[in-house]
Amino acid sequence: METSADNFFFGLLPFTVYFRIMPATIKDIAQSLGISPSTVSRALNDHPQIKDETKKAVREMARKLHYSVNQAASGLRTNKTFSLGVVVPQISNYFFSSVLGGMQKVASENDYQLLICQTNEKEDEELRYVQSLVSGRVDGLLMSISQETQNFDRLAEILSDTPVVLFDRTSEKIPTIHVEAEDYRGAYLATRHLISRGPGKIAHLGGPRKLTVSQNRLRGYKDALEENNISFDPGLLAHCEFDIKKVPEAVDKILAAHPEVKGIFAVNDEIAIEAILALKKKNIRIPEDIAVVGFGDYPIARIVEPNLTTISHYPAKIGERATHHLLKLINHREEAAVMKEVIPCELINRDSA
Amino acid sequence: METSADNFFFGLLPFTVYFRIMPATIKDIAQSLGISPSTVSRALNDHPQIKDETKKAVREMARKLHYSVNQAASGLRTNKTFSLGVVVPQISNYFFSSVLGGMQKVASENDYQLLICQTNEKEDEELRYVQSLVSGRVDGLLMSISQETQNFDRLAEILSDTPVVLFDRTSEKIPTIHVEAEDYRGAYLATRHLISRGPGKIAHLGGPRKLTVSQNRLRGYKDALEENNISFDPGLLAHCEFDIKKVPEAVDKILAAHPEVKGIFAVNDEIAIEAILALKKKNIRIPEDIAVVGFGDYPIARIVEPNLTTISHYPAKIGERATHHLLKLINHREEAAVMKEVIPCELINRDSA
């Protein structure tokens, strides 16, 4: 076994002194070939007026010299960076990391790269990142607004000069393309599913009130109740702010006001699963005594017992569509519009409801 | 309720025609203030020889004109991009997304941004991204090698000119700073924990053979056995390639060869949990009949029943340390060394073993 000194450094092997070899430029290629930099540039960009022979020679030499275009220089000249900025509240989160996966796919298919920033739900960090990305670093921005953000004026102002697509956490104060999950309809389906199991009260564990996501899911819940002639009872609603630590208390609150509750719809799977854990601790049977439906179809949904019935909202798809729209915005600026695309949700029927 | 037409577009609100307002430049500030661009640049960069008065005026005007530095231009001139490239096999994965979170934190504290690419475990995509990042886009690279990668020559060649730190998926063929979890010791601890529960055979569900991560965890397992005078039995080893679909078969294979097995150590939590699910289907009690230990302390570990005993390896910390090393490499190139930092692991004792 290795020693405990392993805990830190080991193996300080022979020093390597880095010296950054100056990368080859267009000028180097031109010189080695005895032609002009202009021609090299054109050949590299497959300009139609350059002889195939010349192109071939240039490409070969470029390979030989390990040439790769200097993006800063090219970007400075053309005002294109082939980078997209992404601003999310948190990277390490099932939903957002899946969205990022979808974005990366579409971006990469179109030879774009992603500059990803994490706001930690802080308004000032958000503003800082947006500012920095917009300053010549990216051709456009994909953004999901932080929870804390109150003042959209500055943001809207900065973004008015830049193609931007909002996803998931959107705001009407920033008029552009919005891509969202079908939050309203998903919540409606979830609640209807709970109602369909038989008569009884249905509670809702809601998310942060400020977020449109929470609001839309709450609306879906309320409308499903209404459609079934069940009047909305505020005592059946508790907000957990996406904070799983608040769940046991929220469940207690609901149970105290309405011990006879028979279904809970939670704003996301993490909250739903925490609720299941809390209910099980009280020896409440799921779904016999209380049924639970989540939102998101996180990997944990198929691990918890009973397996969580939930709404899948296809985060990778959200990322793909948002990126698709942004690239269209960048490439045909004149067609830019204020609009919303809603990605369909689906009820995944498992054992918790 | 909204109509099903919502599934796609809706709300094609008033068209907005974007026209990118040319952002203010240093020249604009200079003109409005009647001073030279040189002075503006110096003032903005807080050059010591500029009068405080001038600095103040310049900063005020910069704010008024919504000036922000053009990174492409500044980068072209100074050969600094203040961006770090990150190349990972997959973004939407608990381990990597947590590592990214840690990287983002340290990068942002040092005014660096992250350009993140996902290789999908493909050697050619990996090469393509590295190539592109290195071409003047980033000051350094953080990288976790894809499973498929066989040929390190080209990679090593490209990277020899660029500061690079490898994390988690490393290779000695790329001699630089490596940051890894304490895979060997974690596996050792996990296996020792299983052995300590009493006499009996301990199996291992291993990862992709090519990965050093898998190799180190396998070594830890073997050494723990050896230290307890248990000889290694290949019939107790099955490889699942990080593919949860292969787990039931692997469990069957082990159980067929050794029905009396009493502990399983899995290469990661996903595999461990899939094994628990498979065992439960066979009405095998956990941990009474067979105990299970995972690796990684994923969120699912505290949800599965029984709660998974596992090894925590602190992915965010791995990301933080890797970034820290890269920034040091970038800022004091001469101190660059070939070395390895190992982030300590810890046994998280829950109910599955």
Add this chain to the structure above:
DNA sequence: CTGAAAGCGCTTACAG
């Protein structure tokens, strides 16, 4: 089909 020249927005040695 190719070249010479200008210029993208910045930084920085050089000069004063």
Add this chain to the structure above:
DNA sequence: CTGAAAGCGCTTACAG
């Protein structure tokens, strides 16, 4: 303490 000038590596109208 400030300015004029050169130049980073590229692209592209202009000229031939």
